[in-house]
Amino acid sequence: MADRPVLYTCARSRGLRATWAAEEAGVDVDLKVLPFPPRYLAPEYMEINPLGTVPLLIDGESRLTESCAIAHYLATRGEFTDLAIAPGERDYAEYCDFTYHADATITFPQTVYMRFAIFEKEKGWAEAGEAYAKWFEKRLVKIEQRLETREYLCADRFTVADICIAYALILAQNVGLDDRVPHSLKVYRERMTAREGYQRAFAREEEGRKALEAD
Incomplete structure (x- = not known):
């Protein structure tokens, strides 16, 4: 290397x-x-x-x-x-889950929303865009509940899972979906993006x- x-x-x-x-x-x-x-x-x-x-x-x-x-x-x-969290370490399963959850469940509906509501809005797909916006909003509950008693998602430290989830919340801010992000997750995002x-x-x-x- x-x-x-x-x-x-x-x-x-x-x-x-x-x-x-x-x-x-x-x-x-x-x-x-x-x-x-x-x-x-x-x-x-x-x-x-x-x-x-x-x-x-x-x-x-x-x-x-x-x-x-x-x-x-x-x-x-x-x-x-x-x-990263290694196999056998505390929260290894959760680390894997939240890292995958970031793109598959939180970022994906936002990208579809962007297509329908921003890039191709002239095609009249606003209703479909709204449906994916709601999908994104509802799927945030898992992150919100996880962080109720934690500063970070896994193992009481900053990990790749935080990077992946935090980016999804940054994307929401950039594409006009921030009003669907609960305050607690905005605070979490602010802490993550304050990192050097x-x-x-x-x-x-x-x-x-x-x-x-x-x-």
């Missing part, structure tokens, strides 16, 4: 989970910020990732395209760090985005 992993992403996309995890884990990644959507604005990227999606992490012969998987990989690359690791990750992505705009 002599060469730096290369991380392709778009600023403020799900790739922020990977950039954030890299900063928290101390993994030096070569960050490549692309214009959004890359499949149209950076067509050469399709030769690297035929899916045209971000993020993409290339680490030697390994290629990963799922943001939560990349975050976990970076937290365990070489060895387990405190960002998040601030560094966000700044790196913004620097890349501004460089694109300047070209």
